[in-house]
Amino acid sequence: AGVTDKDILNDAKTTGDVLSYGMGPRGQRFSPLDTLNTKNVKKMHPVWAFSLGGEKQRGQESQPLVHDGVMFVTGSYSRIYAIDVKTGDELWQYEARLPDGIMPCCDVINRGAALYDDLVIFGTLDAILVALDQKTGKVKWRKKMGDYKAGYSFTAAPMIVKGKVITGISGGEFGIVGKVEARDAKTGELVWTRPTVEGHMGYLNGKENGITGGEANKTWTGDLWKTGGAATWLGGTYDPDQDLIFMGTGNPAPWNSHLRPGDNLYSSSRLAIDPDTGEIKWHFQTTPHDGWDFDGVNELIAFDYKSKGKTVKAAATADRNGYFYVLNRENGDFIRGFPFVSGITWASGLNDDGTPIYTETGRPGDPSESENGEKGKTVFSVPSFLGGKNWMPMAYSEDTGLFYVPSNEWGMDIWNEPVSYKKGAAYLGSGFTIKSVFEDHIGSLKAVDPKTGETVWEYKNGAPLWGGVLATAGNLVFTGTPEGYLMGFDAKTGEIVYKFNTGSGIVGSPITWEMDGEQYLSVLSGWGGAVPLWGGEVAKRVKDINQGGTVWTFKLPRS
Ligand SMILES: O=C(O)c1cc(C(=O)O)c2c(n1)C(=O)C(=O)c1cc(C(=O)O)[nH]c1-2
Numbered sequence: 295a296g297v298t299d300k301d302i303l304n305d306a307k308t309t310g311d312v313l314s315y316g317m318g319p320r321g322q323r324f325s326p327l328d329t330l331n332t333k334n335v336k337k338m339h340p341v342w343a344f345s346l347g348g349e350k351q352r353g354q355e356s357q358p359l360v361h362d363g364v365m366f367v368t369g370s371y372s373r374i375y376a377i378d379v380k381t382g383d384e385l386w387q388y389e390a391r392l393p394d395g396i397m398p399c400c401d402v403i404n405r406g407a408a409l410y411d412d413l414v415i416f417g418t419l420d421a422i423l424v425a426l427d428q429k430t431g432k433v434k435w436r437k438k439m440g441d442y443k444a445g446y447s448f449t450a451a452p453m454i455v456k457g458k459v460i461t462g463i464s465g466g467e468f469g470i471v472g473k474v475e476a477r478d479a480k481t482g483e484l485v486w487t488r489p490t491v492e493g494h495m496g497y498l499n500g501k502e503n504g505i506t507g508g509e510a511n512k513t514w515t516g517d518l519w520k521t522g523g524a525a526t527w528l529g530g531t532y533d534p535d536q537d538l539i540f541m542g543t544g545n546p547a548p549w550n551s552h553l554r555p556g557d558n559l560y561s562s563s564r565l566a567i568d569p570d571t572g573e574i575k576w577h578f579q580t581t582p583h584d585g586w587d588f589d590g591v592n593e594l595i596a597f598d599y600k601s602k603g604k605t606v607k608a609a610a611t612a613d614r615n616g617y618f619y620v621l622n623r624e625n626g627d628f629i630r631g632f633p634f635v636s637g638i639t640w641a642s643g644l645n646d647d648g649t650p651i652y653t654e655t656g657r658p659g660d661p662s663e664s665e666n667g668e669k670g671k672t673v674f675s676v677p678s679f680l681g682g683k684n685w686m687p688m689a690y691s692e693d694t695g696l697f698y699v700p701s702n703e704w705g706m707d708i709w710n711e712p713v714s715y716k717k718g719a720a721y722l723g724s725g726f727t728i729k730s731v732f733e734d735h736i737g738s739l740k741a742v743d744p745k746t747g748e749t750v751w752e753y754k755n756g757a758p759l760w761g762g763v764l765a766t767a768g769n770l771v772f773t774g775t776p777e778g779y780l781m782g783f784d785a786k787t788g789e790i791v792y793k794f795n796t797g798s799g800i801v802g803s804p805i806t807w808e809m810d811g812e813q814y815l816s817v818l819s820g821w822g823g824a825v826p827l828w829g830g831e832v833a834k835r836v837k838d839i840n841q842g843g844t845v846w847t848f849k850l851p852r853s
């Protein structure tokens with residue numbers, strides 16, 4: 295049967311399927327399944343593996359979906375596969391034909407698809423949204439989201455909210471203008487557009503809706519708002535309680551912050567958006583006047599907790615800038631924030647309203663103040679621009695009340711250079727070299743208590759962690775490592791309870807579901823993403839990791 299809005303709203307509770315990226319609209323990535331638990335997980339073994347093939351494919355960042363006996367998996371080079379979940383047999387495969395000039399900043403990647411009615415919907419690297427028939431793989435509609443020649447691309451999983459397919463866009467490193475869009479999921483017809491740089495007009499049903507989201511030059515300088523970035527490149531989550539879409543925005547363009555004095559709204563922010571009109575209901579900017587490419591796209595996850603007998607409607611996010619934020623999701627007010635990585639240099643802490651207290655020496659220098667005007671003062675910054683945490687999603691366990699955060703401890707030398715905007719060219723005005731800060735590890739999976747800021751346990755990993763996390767009612771937490779291991783942990787103590795080598799680095803997000811009374815787990819293996827491209831000496835450390843491209847599916851032996 296076709297996937298309905300109700301099915302998607304219930305996704306986190308229905309254990310027989312996985313219908314959405316995030317395993318439910320809130321994106322908690324928590325499964326109520328407990329067949330698999332800390333006692334029996336050791337016996338879990340692969341039941342099938344499926345090769346994604348293709349020499350052009352690299353970082354397999356996708357999260358699979360499961361519906362009606364079929365698994366839908368996107369491959370990094372704008373491919374999608376329908377697989378029989380029982381056998382691993384291929385049912386159909388679709389390969390988008392990509393033009394030569396695509397400009398993804400951070401590897402050829404795709405994080406997943408969305409399901410609605412009898413359609414499976416995904417975006418391609420040249421910024422086209424494609425809807426296919428779930429049964430046949432035939433294209434039902436195709437829509438252009440942005441001009442790839444101007445640097446627009448697409449890497450995220452689309453999201454379904456109230457019959458609409460909600461998408462962001464990539465391209466912050468090319469001076470595009472970020473936006474959130476809603477289309478009728480059945481036809482692909484555009485319903486609204488909400489640009490994420492202050493000053494740009496929104497559209498509703500083909501007409502300017504009069505909402506500019508602020509004045510053009512209030513938080514920007516000169517014409518820079520016209521090419522201001524703030525790409526919504528990770529997509530979002532949806533909170534049915536407040537009927538709000540939460541969408542993060544990326545770095546202001548260019549990276550060189552001296553060229554654009556001001557807060558540069560709505561870059562490096564979390565936005566709460568009305569799904570019916572595209573109006574921004576509230577915003578919370580984690581890094582005003584971002585000068586480090588910290589972005590602000592990381593997932594904002596709705597959760598409730600009790601405080602003094604009252605239920606707090608909160609939402610949490612682990613930002614690239616190294617701080618973990620707990621917000622009031624009704625209005626965006628700051629509740630608390632704390633560092634989740636060590637040695638942050640660019641800020642000494644957060645003010646009562648959650649804005650950062652900048653350090654004097656944390657921001658790279660202005661090139662116009664250097665002797666020849668060519669290169670500003672270099673500073674060492676922690677975290678690096680790849681972040682205390684990047685796109686790889688954390689999980690929230692309703693049982694333990696903890697967030698499981700795939701974090702990284704690293705820094706960078708960063709400096710600024712002069713730059714001017716040219717359509718379709720990189721627009722950074724910065725250079726950088728990433729460096730590790732600890733001898734023995736970069737990656738760090740942390741169990742974080744959102745009420746106290748305490749790290750309850752930590753697992754240290756040699757290479758940077760770049761895969762998503764899954765938590766289950768079986769007291770288990772799963773993630774993958776670049777070294778190739780699918781790892782299972784005791785959710786309460788952090789004890790390693792499972793380890794399986796998948797043959798290539800894992801940068802995908804694991805899922806779990808149940809079929810014929812048995813609990814299954816699937817994850818993609820296939821090394822890639824931003825680390826091997828931009829990781830400097832850190833990338834050298836991981837240079838021997840072989841590429842791959844396999845969907846692995848596991849379960850317990852039949853008892
Ligand atoms: O500003 C942007 O538009 C943009 C897009 C993307 C992307 O679409 O993957 C990344 C980034 N920025 C980015 O800053 C970043 O660190 C990054 C890492 C990755 C990845 O998949 O490994 N993508 C991106």
Ligand SMILES: [Ca+2]
Pocket residue numbers: 466467544545587589
């Ligand atoms: Ca970016």
